[in-house]
Amino acid sequence: MDKFLVRGALKLTPEKRKHQPEEEDADCTNKKNETEEKRPTLPVAILDEPRRMHANPWREIRAEGLNCSYTILFGKAKADGLFQELEKDVEYFKGELTKLQVFGKWHNIPRRQVTYGDSGLTYTYSGVTFSPKPWIPVLERIRDQVQLATSHTFNFVLINRYKDGHDHMGEHRDDERELAPRSPIASVSFGARRDFVFRHGASRGRRALCRIEPVRLQLEHGSLLMMNFPTNRYWYHSLPSRKKVLAPRINLTFRNVMAA
Template identity: 65%
Template structure:
């Protein structure tokens, strides 16, 4: 069951955030195929172990107390299309985002060797960006034919992860980082649908640095032999933003970060995931 957050007061800062998000949906979408609107913070009901004292209390008061722990209201923008369900918000102020970007540049150790490669149609290629994986002890994540092991959380990664949890109510045990040195670095169309991922958990994508275009394309509208005419959904992910990709988005929609030659500054993206415990060594 998903609980909605209480209405939040629209302060001057919130109104500035809403204004900053007005242009983040770039594609022309019909009302039937894609819609956006401002929503309150999505919530997940948190499971807690009840003490005998808690069992005697009012269940509604107890649940409100638990949910209050995750009451970090932000103005959300809902992005919806056929099988696509996302929530977008500015999670950090510019000052906070600037500081976190600086700390990530100092702390993160990026992969080298085989872990910095990808298999495409059976051939191994260097990835056109830097990549790193962090998370709970013993977790592994395999994609594009390469197995990645989680490094221990850094203080900054824990800080960002906990901010995402406070805002959404979802907990995550793994993060994949991609660093794009400029607009030449990119990532091709793919779906985050690996078997290690918890199928009911969203993927939380946090961006720092240069704003970049992020494009969703429906699986039935890809290539020359596409079976349907479905317009892509194009977003611009801002510095300090959070994009929550809810199920079943990654079942039906591919996403990519295409080359943008005019972008000259770096970007770091963090995708927080929930890895099933059976994926440990």
């Protein structure tokens, strides 16, 4: 557990968990009569919770407006095999699809990227519209295992490959209009363990409206992180550079995308 979450997290019993803030409390800009000195800081809560059709316990991660679940979905031997299949079979985008738009300027993506999914779907973010490639067997097997473990269905996957700790992803929210309302995003990781950071939108920048501590996770080889509603409404997430990480990592984020 210490390698998974930052220090200072609280473990809650099911009875205490019901007292965690609901969605309407998540936007601290709506709170009244709060001075600079008395802005709230909410700790992170974790609850181990076994689920049907899945052997490992889930760790439920809660903060103000953040609702995530984490588990090890694939044991090491299985994860090793899937990683090798992904390295062999996944074909990443080239050319213009390797760029993104930030504040009106185009930049090379600091990682390799591709999308797979059902035919007829499109997905637009950072100024680029992606049409997914057809599913391949290794992705179908991973998707089916995720669906079995979560009871959610997914028709699209975004794959990011980080060659080492220099490759990274900046702060953003997965709140594109093509996503089905209130649908979760399932993030599966293979390869090197990497830090994953959530930051509340109202806590960003020098003129932050709240003081809500970032949530830092370490995503393990074979792990599954579920980003449930309303996480992407309030929280940004990133994968920071870590120069000491020398091994590659592949991340698959399964989504439910609406047809145009």
